[in-house]
Amino acid sequence: MKRFYLFVAIAYLSGAAGLDATAQTTVRVGWCARTITTAAAPFAVAMKMGWYPRDGIKVELVPAAGTDCVKLVVTKIIPYALSPVEPLAIIRSQGVKARIFYTAYQGNIFGIAVPQSSTINKLADLKQKTIGVVAMSSTGALLARALAASAGLDPDRDISIVVAGEGAQTAALLRSGQIDALSQFDTQYALVENAGVKLRLLSSGEVEHFPSNGFLALEETLRTSHSQAIALARGYAKGTVFTLANPEAAIRILWEVYPETRPTGVDEATALREGMRTLQARMANLKLEKSGVSRWGESSEKSFSAYSDFMQRWGVTQVKVPANELITNDLIDEINNFSQDNIIAMAKAYKNK
Incomplete structure (x- = not known):
């Protein structure tokens, strides 16, 4: 076993050596939220471990809320x-030819949350009621x-949707009663709880x-930058495997690569505890069994078809978009061309400096 870990360490060091000598293309990737959070751990790990540089790319995350994030891709x-x-x-139903080529979150990260003591139960x-979102252009909106429509409400008349910001700002609005509920996502809910407001998720049904x-x-882009797309997703897949195997190491790597994600004004133990809570909220939705798939990034046509039905039924889109579009x-297959066992061993053997 010691020999195996030594082999992994040597492989990592030899792979990392000389990375600066490789020409790297900066690849800008839309991070579909206003700020980079602990959920970016797989990217950070891929950068730190040299997987992206080894494939000749340097990833730059570009924060932008939901629909704005997609517009940046549409406009190239x-x-x-x-x-x-x-x-x-929405854009596909309008004729824009774009596709998801790697599903990162096999579980649904979105949903409606309310304070634990709220009288809102369904x-x-x-x-x-007033529902707080990160931005009016967000998926939460x-x-x-x-x-609301699926529950028999008129979304134009029966609910109010307002911008509630993120984390501590959102928590303050909940405490003051200015908002009654949230339509954000898993890691944001963890940040709100880190700020002292306990939340409860409402059942969102299907x-x-x-x-x-x-x-x-x-x-x-998938035709002209085929290899680059594979490198981007493969590095992320490796980072995901590493993160699931050693989340504490992933958080510390994240803080090194994206120092702005580290909680401020608290001691090391508290920062790590809050970081773990936020990361664990996302880890549950990274796992393959959430969609019943067997390969990293694989998209379940059945799941996407059912979601497309839901979106058309409740007015997100005017027509149902076929899952294969x-x-x-x-x-x-090419994205998964790596040894998951080796990544897990590397993660478990990893020691933060």
């Missing part, structure tokens, strides 16, 4: 985005309307079983 300002499904379905109880964000690109698994 950036080539890729870690995008929610809903904005893709979606129908949101009538005449789209989903709040769809979920939505809870749908996939969430994945790497999105124009079909043209939302996703492609054409790159998945």
Whole structure:
């Protein structure tokens, strides 16, 4: 066993050596939220371990809320985005040829949350309530309307949707009673709890079983930058495997690569505890069993078809977009061309400096 870990360490060091000598292309990727959070751990790990440089790319995350993030891809300002499904379905129904080529979050990260002591117990109880979102262009805003409609409410008249910011700002608005509920996502809910407000998720019915964000690109980009798209997703897949195997190491690597993600004004133990809570909220949705797939990034056509039905039924899209127009698994075999066991061993053997 010692020999095996020694082999892993040597492989890592030899691979990392000389990375600066390799020409790297900066690849801008839309991070579909206003700020980079602990959920970016797989990217940070891929950078730190040298997997991206080894494939000749340097990843730059570009924060932008939901639909704005997708617009950056459509207008070719950036080539890729870690995008929610809903904005893709909207632009696809308008004729934009783009697809998710790697599903990152096999479980649904979105949903409606309320303070633990709230009298709101089901979606129908949101009538005449104010729901806070990260931004009006966020997926949370789209989903709040769809979920309200699915509960028999009129989203134009029965609910109010307002911008509530993130983390501590959101928590303050909940404490003051200026908002009654949230339509954000898993890591944001963890940040709100870190700020002292305990939350409770309402049942979202079938939505809870749908996939969430994945790497999105124009079909043209997937044709002309095939190898680059594979390198981006493969590095992320490796980072995901590492993160699931050793989340504490992943958080410390994240702090090194993205120092702005480290909690401020608290001691090391508290920062780590808060970081772990936020990361664990996302880890549950990274696991393959959430969608019943067997390969990293694989998209379940059945799950996407069911989600497309939901979006059309409750007004997110005017028509149902076929699942095969939302996703492609054409790159998945090449993306998964690495040893998962070696990555797990490397993660477990990793020691932070």
